[in-house]
Amino acid sequence: xxxxxxxxxxxxxxxxxxxxxxxxxxxxxxxxxxxxxxxxxxxxxxxxxxxxxxxxxxxxxxxxxxxxxxxxxxxxxxxxxxxxxxxxxxxxxxxxxxxxxxxxxxxxxxxxxxxxxxxxxxxxxxxxxxxxxxxxxxxxxxxxxxxxxxxxxxxxxxxxxxxxxxxxxxxxxxxxxxxxxxxxxxxxxxxxxxxxxxxxxxxxxxxxxxxxxxxxxxxxxxxxxxxxxxxxxxxxxxxxxxxxxxxxxxxxxxxxxxxxxxxxxxxxxxxxxxxxxxxxxxxxxxxxxxxxxxxxxxxxxxxxxxxxxxxxxxxxxxxxxxxxxx
Amino acid sequence: xxxxxxxxxxxxxxxxxxxxxxxxxxxxxxxxxxxxxxxxxxxxxxxxxxxxxxxxxxxxxxxxxxxxxxxxxxxxxxxxxxxxxxxxxxxxxxxxxxxxxxxxxxxxxxxxxxxxxxxxxxxxxxxxxxxxxxxxxxxxxxxxxxxxxxxxxxxxxxxxxxxxxxxxxxxxxxxxxxxxxxxxxxxxxxxxxxxxxxxxxxxxxxxxxxxxxxxxx
Numbered sequence: 161x162x163x164x165x166x167x168x169x170x171x172x173x174x175x176x177x178x179x180x181x182x183x184x185x186x187x188x189x190x191x192x193x194x195x196x197x198x199x200x201x202x203x204x205x206x207x208x209x210x211x212x213x214x215x216x217x218x219x220x221x222x223x224x225x226x227x228x229x230x231x232x233x234x235x236x237x238x239x240x241x242x243x244x245x246x247x248x249x250x251x252x253x254x255x256x257x258x259x260x261x262x263x264x265x266x267x268x269x270x271x272x273x274x275x276x277x278x279x280x281x282x283x284x285x286x287x288x289x290x291x292x293x294x295x296x297x298x299x300x301x302x303x304x305x306x307x308x309x310x311x312x313x314x315x316x317x318x319x320x321x322x323x324x325x326x327x328x329x330x331x332x333x334x335x336x337x338x339x340x341x342x343x344x345x346x347x348x349x350x351x352x353x354x355x356x357x358x359x360x361x362x363x364x365x366x367x368x369x370x371x372x373x374x375x376x377x378x379x380x381x382x383x384x385x386x387x388x389x390x391x392x393x394x395x396x397x398x399x400x401x402x403x404x405x406x407x408x409x410x411x412x413x414x415x416x417x418x419x420x421x422x423x424x425x426x427x428x429x430x431x432x433x434x435x436x437x438x439x440x441x442x443x444x445x446x447x448x449x450x451x452x453x454x455x456x457x458x459x460x461x462x463x464x465x466x467x468x469x470x471x472x473x474x475x476x477x478x479x480x481x482x483x484x485x486x
Numbered sequence: 487x488x489x490x491x492x493x494x495x496x497x498x499x500x501x502x503x504x505x506x507x508x509x510x511x512x513x514x515x516x517x518x519x520x521x522x523x524x525x526x527x528x529x530x531x532x533x534x535x536x537x538x539x540x541x542x543x544x545x546x547x548x549x550x551x552x553x554x555x556x557x558x559x560x561x562x563x564x565x566x567x568x569x570x571x572x573x574x575x576x577x578x579x580x581x582x583x584x585x586x587x588x589x590x591x592x593x594x595x596x597x598x599x600x601x602x603x604x605x606x607x608x609x610x611x612x613x614x615x616x617x618x619x620x621x622x623x624x625x626x627x628x629x630x631x632x633x634x635x636x637x638x639x640x641x642x643x644x645x646x647x648x649x650x651x652x653x654x655x656x657x658x659x660x661x662x663x664x665x666x667x668x669x670x671x672x673x674x675x676x677x678x679x680x681x682x683x684x685x686x687x688x689x690x691x692x693x694x695x696x697x698x699x700x701x702x703x
Binding site: 253254257265269287290291292293295 | 652653654655656657658660662
């Protein structure tokens with residue numbers, strides 16, 4: 161019998177980037193179906209435009225810098241996540257600009273898959289939000305498409321049609337009626353494409369946790385912090401958890417491998433930090449929503465979280481472990 | 487003569503203070519949100535730079551080495567005050583637009599760098615040429631940045647309305663867009679000049695102990 165002595169890792173899994181990204185895409189499908197149901201067929205078109213543009217930008221850029229041009233499914237995930245952060249009426253060219261920012265600026269210029277400093281879809285959403293504020297905050301009522309209204313008539317925010325817009329629940333003034341919890345949970349309210357239906361997002365969350373693509377600690381810490389914070393300050397807990405981009409961000413964006421801490425305790429710190437920043441922005445700033453900024457800020461802090469929570473390698477000697485074996 | 491032309495042109499492209507030595511970042515990012523402000527500040531800096539270079543070059547033997555920086559800043563601040571008052575009198579609109587950054591020319595690191603590196607070691611004529619070249623390079627950089635940011639961010643150029651194909655992207659006239667635009671312009675200039683970036687070392691990475699990336703090289 162031949163014995164082989166070789167350095168770790170000894171346990172190999174047959175996971176690959178393609179497989180993981182495929183599972184994330186699959187986990188996003190329920191939310192896509194719900195968004196088509198709630199906001200009409202344009203939600204599907206917008207998603208396809210975003211996914212297609214991301215894949216095209218990725219392969220064009222890789223060709224431009226003469227890297228190998230094999231494209232994995234990750235740009236499709238980025239595109240779909242970006243589409244989920246956009247209002248259904250957004251003009252297509254603006255979505256394509258967002259895809260350019262996500263893929264070329266945030267991802268490829270920093271070195272491609274696994275090297276990006278922040279979540280590409282989050283940065284793209286923030287850039288679009290700051291650039292095209294009126295179009296990015298134009299929310300239509302759920303099921304507006306059943307009233308036979310031309311999309312062209314509302315695609316420009318300057319020609320607002322009465323009775324079509326609906327503030328997202330976080331933007332409601334005091335005294336206005338808050339949708340009941342069931343409607344909030346199912347997603348029957350104004351908002352971005354994929355963020356409204358917590359029901360569909362939680363199906364995706366369960367799938368990702370069961371297939372062990374993500375650890376549940378970040379989303380739970382994130383959502384838990386927001387819930388506790390809302391409870392302590394006397395705000396409406398259901399409203400704060402079930403509206404806005406909280407669940408979408410916590411499940412699909414705060415769990416991105418490249419931009420979040422590696423260790424379990426680091427992931428917990430990351431989630432709590434996201435929750436706290438979200439609360440601060442929701443309560444004290446003039447913006448209605450803070451999930452995207454919270455995740456971006458914590459993405460940037462990930463380096464430090466990693467530094468302080470990095471687990472001790474098995475058998476490492478104190479003071480001698482960091483010299484890379486030299 | 488050839489040498490003098492070299493002194494003049496090196497500041498414009500080869501040693502451009504903004505794109506290659508990365509000096510004067512603060513005014514570059516803060517005032518390049520419109521082409522007009524950018525060129526205004528660039529020209530004001532150019533004038534101060536030439537005058538201070540000439541005076542410092544003239545006084546280089548009189549200034550004791552130990553107190554040279556206070557002497558430089560006195561000279562530079564003097565010319566800055568002069569420019570500030572001139573603008574206030576004749577171009578009050580530009581004066582209001584540039585605001586605090588006009589006075590901050592006094593501590594602009596490009597002017598300091600040229601005084602320290604060039605004017606204190608070279609003759610008067612060369613120093614004037616050097617100031618002109620560096621000032622033109624700074625103005626050119628600000629003009630490029632201002633043009634990109636104003637066209638993309640506001641849809642105008644020197645205040646003129648351009649035909650609008652899409653809605654302007656407001657982020658380009660915000661500070662974040664300034665950093666983006668600067669990064670892209672520097673990347674393009676490096677590409678054009680065929681400069682290679684430095685290798686980034688793995689020393690500060692928290693994953694260094696586990697990572698095997700460095701061992702492959």
